[in-house]
Amino acid sequence: MDTTWLDIRYALRGFRHAPTFCLTVIATIAIGLGFITALFTVMNAYYFRPVPVRDPQSLYEFFWTDRSGNGYDFTVPEYREFLRENPAFSEAFAYHRVEARSDGRHLSGMLVSGDYFQMLGIGVALGRPLVADDAATPGSQPVVVLNFSTWQNQFASDPAIVGKKVVLRGFPFEVVGVAPYGFAGLGARPADFWAPLTMDARFDGGPDLFGPTQPRLLAIVGRVKPEFTVHQAETGVALWTARLTADHP
Secondary structure, rough: OOOHHHHHHHHHHHHHHHHHHHHHHHHHHHHHHHHHHHHHHHHHHHOOOOOOOOHHEEEEEEEEEOOOOEEHHHHHHHHHHHHHHHHOOOEEEEEEEEEEEEOOOEEEEEOOOOOOHHOOOOOOOOOOOOHHHOOOOOOOOEEEOOOOOHHHHHHHOOOOOOOOOEEEOEEEEEEEOOEEEEEEEEOOOOOOOEHHHHHHHOOOOOOHHHOOOOOOOOEEEEEEEEOOOOOHHHHHHHHHHHHOOOOOO
């Protein structure tokens, strides 16, 4: 303790005599530590901790760009056409990110097609996952699956949460399940909840995803069949996208 106190006094004297130098050293160390922490976080998320889904190496996400480099997502009809025109993929799901408030809390969620949990091989900690029937008809199934951490932190790990109502964007959704611990979606940004894609009109103030304007809001994730190489799958997607965008000069 005596030695530590002497070190502290020496450090304070040095700071008084050369505050600019001391602040520069402290800032340099802080920036270095921050950079290393951020780098490790990214490496840990993408390399050291594989995504806890079925066969993640066969999953690929798609978007297309125009000649100016602007990126675009897909419409609902284009998503439905994807599997018909791309035989290299055994299955696919579509998703769309949304933001919502629930009892004053901000939540970030994902609207997904009905085969999302089945395709990823994700079970549930409580209740059931979303299924195909939940996303069969626009606006018909206001149900939601909560992230495990969201269930813990926002709903106090309520064991009876399944069947209760959660208000999102001023509209009640029935909680049908809680995702397993450790699963927060495929992206770097975790999802607090998952709801059927067909409930889009309750979240977005813009054009209806299933309306006549067909806004480009969907990302598509497909699973390459084992008998196809990645190059073959890429070639097929490139040809399909060329046909898809032929009337968009």
